[in-house]
Amino acid sequence: MLTDDMKRRLESFVADDVEKGDVTGALVPLREIKAKIVTREKCTLAGIEEVAFIFEKHGLTVKTLKRDGEKARKSDAIMRISGLNRSLYETERVALNIMSRMSGIATACAEAARLAAPVKVAVTRKTTPGFSVFEKKAAVLGEALPHRADLSEMILLKRQHLREMGGIRKAAVAVREKHGVFEAEVSSVAEAVAAAEAGVPIIMLDNMPIKEAKRAVAEIRKKGNAAIEISGGITPANLKKYAALKPDFVSMGSLTRDARGVDFSMVTE
Structure with a gap:
């Protein structure tokens, strides 16, 4: 479901592109047209709700043929659109860019x-x-966890925070008294042990080689029931090796940073 804030953002994306008009679209005779969006490759779909909102906001009629989160094959039709040609031309590229980016991440x-x-x-x-x-x-x-939505959602003590707060033990005591659940980042087995002994509820093993991460996981499990996150340098190539260490979850910056957009096309009928 789209929140009011998400709707405002979507409208602003379109406005960025057409606020001063579409000088090319204005050249064509105004008429009713029909079109469809099709995939050019297999993917996990995302952005359908956003694209439908954009088109409908601009007076177009939309019939969705697939759902967000659904798998699509090459050449599948995702949605049908009908209405004024100029309205479609004004919104087509922004809409396809959004679906491409979101579907790339979901995939x-x-x-x-x-x-x-x-x-x-x-x-x-x-x-x-x-x-x-x-x-x-x-x-x-795409069946991944979103982690923190923003900086207000949960405390994550990174190295610079821990250094300024006097180390993991002092920081853990100060934060636990006021906030309860929080996470701390560690980069060595010794730091992982210190975090577990200090009662940190969620411990992030950051940029640890496989062998060191394996030792850290074992040491944390001995000390209690802290949740373990492995992060930093995780790629599709080494993901299975890190997952085999049985942490509670693995976080990957590459899933958003490096995701390749899915190729969609708009076909007029």
Whole structure:
């Protein structure tokens, strides 16, 4: 479901492109047309709700043929659109860009979720400013966890925070007294042990080689029931190896940062 904020963002994306008019579209005779969006490759779909909203907001009639989160094959029809040609020309490229980006992320997440199963996969905050809410939604449609939506959602103590707060033990005591659940980032087995002993509820193993991460997971499990996240440098090529260490989840910046857009085309009928 689109929130009011998401709707405003979508309208602003279109306005960025057509606020001063479509000088090319204005040349063609005004008439009613029909069109459809089709895939040029297999993918996990995302962005259908957003694209339908954009088209309908501009007076076009939309019939969706697939749902967000559904798998699509090459040449599948995703939706049909009808209405004034100029309205379609004004919104077509923005709409396809959004669906391409969101479906690319959903597809990457779906493949990562398959490789890591049963360990959960999460995206990170390596997202596009202004578009993050849609990228996080696409990740969830691809069966990944969204991680933190923004900086207000949960405390994540990174190295610079821990250094300024006097180390993991002091920081853990200060945060736990006021906030309860939080996460701390560690980069060595020794730091992982210190975090577990300090009672950190969620421990992130950041940029650890496989062997070191394996030792850290084992040490944390001995100390208690902290949830374990492995992050940093995780790619589709090494994901299965890290997932085999049985953390609670693996987070991957590449799922949003490096996701390739899915190729869609608009075909007039």
